[in-house]
Amino acid sequence: MQADRSEKRLFRIMAVSLALCLALSAAGHAALGDRTLSQGSKGAEVKDLQKRLTQLGYQVGKVDGIYGKSTAAAVTRFQKDRGLKADGIAGEKTIKELIRLTGESTTSSGKKVGYKNSDVQLLARCIYSEGRGEPYIGQVAIGACVMNRLKHPSFPNTIAGIIYQPQAFSAVADGQINLQPDETAIKAAREAMSGSDPTGGAIYYFNPAKTKNKFMWSRPQIKKIGKHIFTR
Amino acid sequence: MKEETRRKILSVLSVTFALAFALALGWGIYEYRTLQDYKLKTENQYKQALNDLVTTLNEVETSMAKAKVANSPAQKVLYLSETWKGANDAVAKLSSLPADEVGISYVDTLVNQVGDFSKTMTRKVASVESMSAEEQDMFNDMHERVIEVNRNIQQLANQFYAENLAWVDKPPGILQRLGIGRTTQTAAQGGESGAENQQGGEQARQETPTSVRGGLKQLDASLQKYPPFTYQGELDKHTTPKPLGLPEGEINENKAVTVAKEFLQKLGYENPQPQVTGLSQQPLGGFDLTYDDSYLEVSKKGGVVTFYRDQREIGDRKLDVKKGIDKANTVLNKLGWKLAVTSTQDFGSYLQVEAVAEEKGVRLYPDKVRITVALDNGDIVGFDANPYYAYHHDRQLIPKLTLDQAKAKLNKDFKILENRLAVISKIGTEEAFCYEFRGTAYGEEYLVYINALDGSEEKISRVVNTPSGKLIQ
Numbered sequence: 001m002q003a004d005r006s007e008k009r010l011f012r013i014m015a016v017s018l019a020l021c022l023a024l025s026a027a028g029h030a031a032l033g034d035r036t037l038s039q040g041s042k043g044a045e046v047k048d049l050q051k052r053l054t055q056l057g058y059q060v061g062k063v064d065g066i067y068g069k070s071t072a073a074a075v076t077r078f079q080k081d082r083g084l085k086a087d088g089i090a091g092e093k094t095i096k097e098l099i100r101l102t103g104e105s106t107t108s109s110g111k112k113v114g115y116k117n118s119d120v121q122l123l124a125r126c127i128y129s130e131g132r133g134e135p136y137i138g139q140v141a142i143g144a145c146v147m148n149r150l151k152h153p154s155f156p157n158t159i160a161g162i163i164y165q166p167q168a169f170s171a172v173a174d175g176q177i178n179l180q181p182d183e184t185a186i187k188a189a190r191e192a193m194s195g196s197d198p199t200g201g202a203i204y205y206f207n208p209a210k211t212k213n214k215f216m217w218s219r220p221q222i223k224k225i226g227k228h229i230f231t232r
Numbered sequence: 233m234k235e236e237t238r239r240k241i242l243s244v245l246s247v248t249f250a251l252a253f254a255l256a257l258g259w260g261i262y263e264y265r266t267l268q269d270y271k272l273k274t275e276n277q278y279k280q281a282l283n284d285l286v287t288t289l290n291e292v293e294t295s296m297a298k299a300k301v302a303n304s305p306a307q308k309v310l311y312l313s314e315t316w317k318g319a320n321d322a323v324a325k326l327s328s329l330p331a332d333e334v335g336i337s338y339v340d341t342l343v344n345q346v347g348d349f350s351k352t353m354t355r356k357v358a359s360v361e362s363m364s365a366e367e368q369d370m371f372n373d374m375h376e377r378v379i380e381v382n383r384n385i386q387q388l389a390n391q392f393y394a395e396n397l398a399w400v401d402k403p404p405g406i407l408q409r410l411g412i413g414r415t416t417q418t419a420a421q422g423g424e425s426g427a428e429n430q431q432g433g434e435q436a437r438q439e440t441p442t443s444v445r446g447g448l449k450q451l452d453a454s455l456q457k458y459p460p461f462t463y464q465g466e467l468d469k470h471t472t473p474k475p476l477g478l479p480e481g482e483i484n485e486n487k488a489v490t491v492a493k494e495f496l497q498k499l500g501y502e503n504p505q506p507q508v509t510g511l512s513q514q515p516l517g518g519f520d521l522t523y524d525d526s527y528l529e530v531s532k533k534g535g536v537v538t539f540y541r542d543q544r545e546i547g548d549r550k551l552d553v554k555k556g557i558d559k560a561n562t563v564l565n566k567l568g569w570k571l572a573v574t575s576t577q578d579f580g581s582y583l584q585v586e587a588v589a590e591e592k593g594v595r596l597y598p599d600k601v602r603i604t605v606a607l608d609n610g611d612i613v614g615f616d617a618n619p620y621y622a623y624h625h626d627r628q629l630i631p632k633l634t635l636d637q638a639k640a641k642l643n644k645d646f647k648i649l650e651n652r653l654a655v656i657s658k659i660g661t662e663e664a665f666c667y668e669f670r671g672t673a674y675g676e677e678y679l680v681y682i683n684a685l686d687g688s689e690e691k692i693s694r695v696v697n698t699p700s701g702k703l704i705q
Binding site: 082085105106107108109136137155191196 | 338
């Protein structure tokens with residue numbers, strides 16, 4: 001009898017502490033979207049926010065759960081790109097849109113089949129590192145060169161293969177490819193990937209003020225956009 | 233006292249220096265080891281790529297030899313698809329080897345062409361069971377060239393291990409530049425184009441390469457001597473050298489300005505003053521114009537706007553997708569286009585709409601126009617009619633199969649939701665006239681195209697719902 005009672009008490013204590021644990025952890029892990037996040041916010045929700053921003057190419061620096069300046073800047077870039085009020089504060093609308101866009105793609109019956117936009121980010125980084133400061137159309141043109149190489153027999157058959165091909169892009173050789181792209185470069189990457197080509201089939205480009213490379217100058221030129229000459 | 237302090241200072245100083253030296257030495261050794269470590273790792277990756285290249289290329293060559301003689305469609309398809317897959321792998325390996333400069337690689341080109349051609353032939357043999365005599369000749373020709381490439385690359389790999397070849401040639405040092413040191417001539421220094429290259433190739437042939445890249449360049453030079461394949465059209469698909477849809481006649485600069493001005497006015501610009509800011513050498517262009525943040529391209533032949541983009545920043549979103557599509561339709565009508573909207577992608581601040589021409593109810597997918605609508609005020613900020621002008625032409629659109637005959641060709645688990653006639657593009661400028669069936673099977677949505685002339689299953693697209701709209705894969 002005695003043993004039975006103490007067992008019951010032990011069980012009760014365990015149940016209560018388990019419930020307490022659960023309640024506490026739920027409070028600690030409030031889900032993203034429960035409240036407005038802004039500069040100074042901290043916690044798991046902020047970490048979730050940062051992860052999702054990074055997934056879409058809006059890099060926040062360190063994913064540390066602290067809503068600092070760079071997170072606010074990333075939120076602003078995201079808002080600008082999505083046509084939301086660009087205030088750097090992650091309110092209801094911003095978070096809803098972020099959650100929607102970071103969702104996986106589905107089949108018609110709703111089965112998840114993964115993300116379908118991974119190459120956009122790599123292309124955006126290539127465009128940003130090679131052509132930041134160029135007009136928007138000049139950035140689309142750089143992306144279009146990569147896309148044209150994809151279809152050209154002399155080049156590799158994947159976007160990563162083309163961008164990381166040794167000596168193909170100077171920004172890869174000097175590490176600038178790892179810089180964080182801005183929203184213009186991301187937009188230009190998307191436009192180039194959807195088939196837009198302001199260059200008329202170019203596969204090379206060079207800055208005439210900086211290049212003495214004989215091979216580059218020997219290619220048939222198509223046109224000049226911004227500082228770059230685009231060639232066949 | 234003085235002497236003592238001096239000695240003290242000295243000893244402190246010397247200990248500090250000794251410590252600093254020891255630290256620097258330690259740091260140096262550490263850095264050196266790390267560097268060696270990284271060097272070894274990259275070197276290993278390069279070596280793997282080279283060995284993989286040798287293996288895959290050898291497999292490609294063997295598969296080609298077997299595909300040549302195979303007589304049953306089953307065997308022919310097997311070896312052709314092995315060739316296709318192997319060629320793809322070989323290209324990936326080739327392009328990950330170290331290089332010292334950019335250029336056109338004829339080795340890459342050949343292997344890619346072999347891959348593309350084998351893919352096309354795989355399909356062909358699988359559906360009509362044979363290759364034409366011309367295609368067979370072409371394949372044999374490719375095989376000859378692959379044999380040469382394969383032998384050369386094997387030799388190069390052997391030499392790499394036997395003679396410890398470098399990956400790339402070092403640029404000439406100071407002594408060599410002054411003419412004192414020994415110089416090594418490589419194909420690369422022979423220049424990259426025209427007569428110069430021929431000479432370089434001739435020279436290179438007689439010399440043994442001094443690096444892996446140098447060897448590849450010699451191979452390039454020897455491949456360049458072969459005549460190009462007559463199949464070029466289908467092998468290179470990144471441009472359309474002869475656009476089919478541009479109107480007749482040529483225009484001058486003044487006319488280009490008028491055309492651009494009218495276009496901008498129809499989009500809603502008040503009194504626009506576009507200026508010609510550049511000329512372009514491409515069949516679908518001619519004049520580049522700018523006005524404010526806008527960029528336009530007007531074709532020299534036919535004098536039409538082929539490309540337009542307003543690069544302004546887009547403000548807060550005020551319109552939904554439906555209003556965006558309405559805006560696109562209104563402006564297209566104003567510009568004189570009669571098109572059917574086939575897909576939209578919602579990018580938040582803007583909407584991308586694709587519309588195609590229709591003829592007697594037949595959708596002409598190659599004749600495509602892309603429009604971008606800003607969702608802050610509904611203005612058209614992007615217009616790209618390059619595909620339309622590249623491919624639009626008069627077509628014979630009389631199906632030989634009836635709808636029921638086409639339906640009978642479908643998988644029995646496929647449930648049709650929608651059907652219509654459509655022209656779809658294949659590789660290059662080739663097209664197919666098909667029945668398009670939108671439907672579902674195995675919980676997925678598909679577009680299946682049955683050729684309306686010969687009944688073959690021409691193409692299958694998978695439709696996936698992404699956060700920004702339907703994606704056709």
